[in-house]
Amino acid sequence: MNTPDVQGVADQAQVVGRYKVIPLIQEGAGESFNTAVAESDVQESLGLPGTLVDDWHDKAIARLGQLLKERRGLRVFMDTCTKCGACTDKCHYFLGTHDPNNMPVARQDLIRSVYRRYFTWAGRWFPWLVGARKLDKNLLQQWYTYFHQCSECRRCTVFCPKGIDTSEVTMAGREVLASVGLGQQYSQEIITKVKSVGNNLGMKPRALADVLENLEEDILDETGIPVRLPLDEEGADMLVVTPSADFFAEPHVDGLIGYAKVLHQAGIHWTFSSEASEAANFGLFTGQHDHMREIALRIRHAAMGLGVNRIVIGECGHAWRVAYSFLDSLVGPMQFLSKEHPRAEHICEVTHQLLQQGIIQLDPTRNEGVIVTYHDSCNVARGSGMGNVANGQLTIPRELLKASVPGFVEMSKDTVGQTTFCCGGGGGLLTDDLMDIRIKGSLPRAQALQAVVNSDQVTHLVAICAICKTQLSSVLPHHNLVDVRVTSLHHLVGDALVLT
């Protein structure tokens, strides 16, 4: 929250409407918010050191040097910042904590200063002149703290005149930390589970089959129609890969039921896979490209084994970014997919196309009384496209919602679309030990939501990302937003669908 003085100035600025106030900084305000370091067995199972290695300094510098060679963008980002300040107030964690290390430029400088000291001539000889620093234990701890207070959302990048991508810097920082024994427990444990069992939750195939059977019974009870949720069905036309939260957790599962209803109504022969029963790919968050590739390979392998012609990704923000932006370079080419559907598709674009072709009908009166606003998930809005139309990732979900509910309201312009604010829990931060920072980081989204609740009596906040849905359900009560229901887009689509 703004301090009273700053708030006063902010109110005045709103009236004058000429400038925005950057919150007063509070040094170290976020330094106590830390996430647990990965246990040794988890690290070792990923081929990484179990604890901080004795020669951590030399290893960290060597790994950073390697990343600077491999990731050319990273080196460009190190050299091109002009300290213009355009990004300083664009990060939700800075706005929530006021900690200057959460300004995107300062977060980058945690690595940039080390880069200058070890990899530039000026930094070696005149470190005081160019802000170069030696990597010591204190700085290493700051890396750990503040690279886990960045959700890799890339909002700051939209405002940077040089296009510097702070998420790439954060990923590099986390990658170096993991390589010297300081991985994050939450993300690394999830990667071990998805590699060993197939999904983030460690849910075995038998348990998954039971869950799907029970859901089929629920849909039959509700609608009287035998809608199927098939698993491992060879010869199906379409493989659906979705975040595992969709299989049982609220508010996700209603979205999964919505996918099933749409695909049933369209007469599509589709299936889930127990081998690829998870769309999420935490290798993106940890910056470990080899893990990202290994996790993505499961999808390719499952699709080829089942003989499908199409791959469709469910409502998961970063999974869609990986599928849309990286799948082909990670595990392509996907020459086994049909010519009509040569790349992974999003469930929203599938539903949208069916609607446009008149194959399904949506009746918004079935969602009587529902007034919706839409939260653009960062990885969808800023990291992908959708449906072969310009800005489809922004327009397609909105068109589906407008066709499904009687009332749709946009939040403030600077908090949606490509300038959307992160929910506060993305990028590997959706863990209980970071609850304080998650609440603080969700402040800008909560403020924008509160405004449309006040002005338009919004009843539902819709997202197409499992992390956003979980995070917003948990944090909105902390902002006194207790009456807004967070839900899946396909929940409302499924309820509006004319099912026969």
Ligand code: SF4
């Ligand atoms: S990528 Fe997002 S979380 Fe990270 S510094 Fe930029 S705005 Fe903040």
Ligand code: SF4
């Ligand atoms: S907006 Fe870009 S160039 Fe300007 S300070 Fe931030 S990172 Fe540096």
